[in-house]
Amino acid sequence: MKTILLYVATLFNLTCLSAQHKAIFLIQDAESGENLIGAAVLLAGTSAGTTTDEDGMATLENIPGGSHAFEVSYLGYEPATITLQFPADNGRTVRIPLHHEGEDLDEVIVTTSRGSRTIADTPTRIEAIGLEEIDEKSNMRPSNVSMILHESTGIQVQQTSATTANASIRIQGLDGRYTQLLKDGFANFGNFAGGLSILDLPPLDLQQVEVIKGPASTLYGGGAIAGVINFISKQPSDKRVISLQLNQSNVGASDLGLFLSGKSKKTGFTFLGTVNRHAAYDVDEDHFTEIPQTLSFSVTPRVWFYLNERSTLSISNMVVSQNRKGGDLDAIRDEDDPSHTYFEKNRSFRNLTTVEFKSRLSENRQLVARQSFSVFDRKIDLPDYSFAGIQYNAYTDISMxxxxxxxxxxxxxxVVYDRFDEDRNLGNTPRDARLTTVGLYVQDTWDVNEKLAFENGVRLDHAGRYGLQLLPRISALYKLNPHWSGRISAGMGYSTPTIFTEETESLAYRGVLGTGDHLAPERSFGGTIDAGYKTSVGDLVITANQLFFYTRINRPMVLTPYSADLQYYVNAALPVNTSGFETNLKFLLEPFKFFAGYTFTRATAEYLTGNRNLPLVPESKLNLIALYEVHGDIKLGLEGYYTSPQQLSSGAISSDFWEFGFFIEKVFGKVALYFNAENFTDVRQSRFANVNEGTHTQPRFGEIWTHTEGRVISGGIKLKL
Incomplete structure (x- = not known):
């Protein structure tokens, strides 16, 4: 009897084992044949899944007999589904080619709204700039991120100095101080530290850039009245990555960048190192620099510790040093000429240390703790004036x-701690500032059904002597059908007083008094409404989005004369209003792509008399981009940008202008060569008016409303191992 039972049990086990099969997949890029690392493979209808290894391979075991569907997905690629029959396909390697999504980023995961959802499912409107576009723009400007945002509607990179080319980022016509800049979710670029922020961030280690336009103070506190831009770094993968970039331009720029990454079972790392050198450049031969003499370097190591299956700790440290010298060419060269003495020196040092801990406490609970500390040391020297100071910032955020x-x-x-200490050895009246802000926030994302979702939140800040600030926010998403969707967002914001603005930056803070007890925080209310449409006609994919925006800032700070030589900020009794719309169209017919974007902005200051338009805000901007791309082989692009006339502070009106650019990149295995012709029609402000309206010894530079450097031709080589 025992023998019979043993025989039956053995036969039963063999039968069960024979019914369990193995599925093996090789996931590759459809066009280049490159193995895709980290692609997800899921047995449809179950939780059984895995990801591909460094060879692009994935294996799923214990597959029952019969017909089964497998779903494959990878960031930036169209998902694929394949059906296999078992035992016929048992143990056979199945190659699955994935096709690029082109510019369709609906399935990209975004995190700036503090959740982790796809763009298509996020009630908050978030724009994502993907790796391909970052890579394309870093070819044009490897030293900083200013070009990445160049073709985004509603965003303006505003130059604040004629001779040193300092710049800030405006969203929807508002001053750069109303835009909150983040690096991997850390807010360390406010006040004095924001002066050179976009010039301190190289793009080589960026994976994605996420943009929220409109009020976002509920998410990240004061300063996010116009919106948030989050620069997100690359993560390490199992495959060791080595990227090297060399760049040279006709305007004297030489750039070298190195990015490394790797991952083991318990640790991972990335490393970014850049060196940028720029010779002084004077294109209009007025003896003043359009681009300053510059030497800068940056080093950013980052380490991940995978403590267990649920917890990760990451630590990073970014060091950036810049030395910029612009002005009269003879003065820059230290030539002894009494008629050529003007210069502007900017020396800065930035150190940013971040620590992030993530732990999934259970299937539906996750703890995230972030801590950062930054130091920004900057000195500005002019022939008869100097300004220097150190900004300290500590940022703590714990969320569940x-x-x-x-x-x-x-x-x-x-908790955010900000402290600015001015150098007391330079003869200026100290304008020190300290502020500790403690905030509590709650946000609820509610998926009512497959069509309707809400993302509502409220934040309560105690901003030091400025008291309590209540910041509610609501966002809603409605999907009418697979083609149409719409969003609406509204919220409140605030900004605490500071002397560090675009206007005072252009003055090198000379003659500007510190903020006193007479100033109150600026308060804002704003919102956006947009509708999106997507369809396909044969192989042609059409995407359209229409956005309307409005922001009102009450008690705006206005720089006002205090005496013959001094100015100070006061709160205006009447508000600043910005409103307008953005229209974006995309047409994809592989390998061709076409993008068109139009922005209309009406920005007014009610406290002004007569013409109330804010200066340096073009009413109309048009972006046109045509692209031919075969992934892993060649990319060609032609760009055109139109900017309408702008009102200047003097009341004068600038000229409108077009600028055009061309670029090409050719890939030879692991080597890529590229060539760029930016602004090849050589549009520059000196063709319309004198940039310097004074003399060589006492120059008086007008406001910058277009390019000063003119045509830029550059080329380089990229090596990826």
Whole structure:
């Protein structure tokens, strides 16, 4: 009897084993044949899944007999589904080619809204600039991120100095101080530290850039009245990565960048190192620099510790040093000529240390703790004046995400410490400032059904002597059908007083008094409404989006004369209003792509008399881009940008202008060669008016409303191992 039972049990086990099969997949780029690392493979209808290794291979075992569907997905590629029959396909390697999504980023995961969802499913409107576009723009400007945002509607990179080319980022016509800049979710670029922020961030280690236009103070506190731009770094992968870039331009720029990454079972790392040198450049032969003599370097190591399956700790440290010298060419060369003495020197040092801990406490709860500390040291020297100071910033954020049914609830505590110490040895009246802000926030993302979702939140800040600031925010997403969707967002914001603005930056803070007790925080209310449409006609994919925006800032700070030589900020009794719309169209017919974007902005200051338009805000901007791309082989692009006339502070009106650019990149295996012709029609402000309206010894530079450097021709080589 025992023998019979043993025989039956053995036969039963063999039968079960024979019914369990193995599925093996090789996931590759459809055009280049490159193995895709980290692609997800899922047995449809189950939780059984895995990811591809460094060879692009994935294996799923214990597959029952019969017909089964497998779903494959990878960031930036169209998902694929394949059906296999078992035992016929048991143990056979199945190659699955994935095709690029082109510029369709609906399935990209975004995190700037503090959740982790795809763009298509996020009630907050977030624009994502993907790796391909970052790579394309870093060819044009490897030293900083200013070009990455150049073709985004509603965003303006505003130059604030004629001789040193300092710049800030405006969203929807508002001053750069209303845009909150983040690096991997850390806010360390405010006040004095924001003066050279976009010039301090190289793009070589960026994976994605996420942009929220409109009020976002509920998410990240004061300063996010116009919106948030989050620069997100690359993560390490199992495959060791080595990227090297060399660049040279006709305007004297020489750039070298190195990016490394790797990952083991317990640790991972990335490393970014850049060196940028720029010779002084004077294109209009007025003896003043359009681009300053510059030497800068940056080093950013980052380490991940995978403590267990649920917890990760990452530590990074960014060091950036810049030395910029612009002005009269003879003065820059230290030539002894009493009629050529003007110069502007900017020396800066930035150190940013960040620590992030993430732990999934259960299937529906995650703890995230962030801590950063930054130091920004900058000195400005002119022939008869100097300004210097150090900005200290500490940022602490602890949040808990908790999934409850159709709700994802995020609660958190945020503490920001800002301190500015002015150098007392330069003869200026100290304009020191200190502020500690403690904030509590809660955000609920509610998926009502497959068509409707809400993302509502509220934040309560205690901003030192400025008291309590209540910041509610609401966002809603409605998907009418697979083609049409719409969003609406509204919220409140605030900004605490500071002397560090675009206007005072252009003055090198000379004659500007510090903020006193007479100033109150600026308060804002704003919102956006947009509708999106997507369809296909044969192989042609058409995407359209129409956005309307409005922001009102009450008690705006206005720089006002205090005496013959001094100015100070006061709160105006009447508000600043910005409103307008953005229209974006995309047409994809592989390998061709065409993008068109139009921005209309009406920005007014009610406190002004007569013409109330804010200066340096073009009413109309048009972006046109045509692209031919065969992934892994060649990319060609032609760009055209139109900017309408702008009102200047003097009341004069600038000329309108077009600028055009061309670029090409050719890939030879692991080597890529590229060539760029930016602004090849050589549009520059000196063709319309004198940039310097004074003399060589006492120059008086007008406002910058277009390019000063003119045509830029550059080329380089990239090596990826």
């Amino acid at each position: 995400a908790h999934g409850i049914g159709n709700h994802n609830l995020i609660t958190g505590l945020n």
